[in-house]
Amino acid sequence: MFFRVFSFLIFIAFCTSCDKLSFNKNENTQVLDTIVDFSSVDVSPSFKLCDSIIDKTKKTACFRVAIHQKIGEELQQYSFTIKDAISETVFVHLLINSNGTISLEEVQSSENIKIQLPELDSLLKVSVLKLPSIYPAIKRGIPVTTKYKLPIRIHLKE
Numbered sequence: 222m223f224f225r226v227f228s229f230l231i232f233i234a235f236c237t238s239c240d241k242l243s244f245n246k247n248e249n250t251q252v253l254d255t256i257v258d259f260s261s262v263d264v265s266p267s268f269k270l271c272d273s274i275i276d277k278t279k280k281t282a283c284f285r286v287a288i289h290q291k292i293g294e295e296l297q298q299y300s301f302t303i304k305d306a307i308s309e310t311v312f313v314h315l316l317i318n319s320n321g322t323i324s325l326e327e328v329q330s331s332e333n334i335k336i337q338l339p340e341l342d343s344l345l346k347v348s349v350l351k352l353p354s355i356y357p358a359i360k361r362g363i364p365v366t367t368k369y370k371l372p373i374r375i376h377l378k379e
Contacts, residue, residue, distance in 0.1 A: 232353045245301065255359075260361045262359060262365060265277065265281040265284055265367075266272055266321070266355050267326045268284065268356075269354070271284050271287060272356055288315075288369075292313070292349070292352075293345075296344060296373075303337045304337060304379070305333075305379065306379050307338070307377045308335055308377075310377050311328060311334060311341070312329040313328055313338045313372075314328070314369070314371075315369045317355055317366065324349065328341065328342045328345055
């Protein structure tokens with residue numbers, strides 16, 4: 222008789238699943254996303270005039286337009302002497318660190334521009350240094366360093 226009761230209890234123990242027994246105190250644990258996309262940011266860098274925009278695409282567009290305008294305005298203050306007309310695009314590689322400091326990494330231009338406008342690199346560097354303060358990009362609530370490749374159209378007539 223004792224053997225039957227003991228066997229029955231063992232049978233019940235095997236039939237009940239362990240996953241129905243809760244050994245975990247907190248079942249509402251949040252799963253952390255460990256995959257980080259380093260090719261995009263949650264919040265783009267911005268100037269003070271763009272900082273109040275909430276929509277991500279509009280904020281990015283505002284930043285790009287503002288930086289183009291400010292660098293363009295600075296370059297228009299200089300007069301250039303050229304031999305042949307120029308209508309080309311120069312790519313300016315910028316680095317905006319997590320403190321909001323912007324620096325010129327590289328100017329990518331054609332040989333024609335390098336020959337006719339050898340001072341363009343230094344003028345772009347000065348233009349970048351004169352930019353107003355920038356709020357850095359944010360990824361998961363942390364300010365991060367970002368790189369930008371800005372196309373600048375150079376259109377000069379003889």
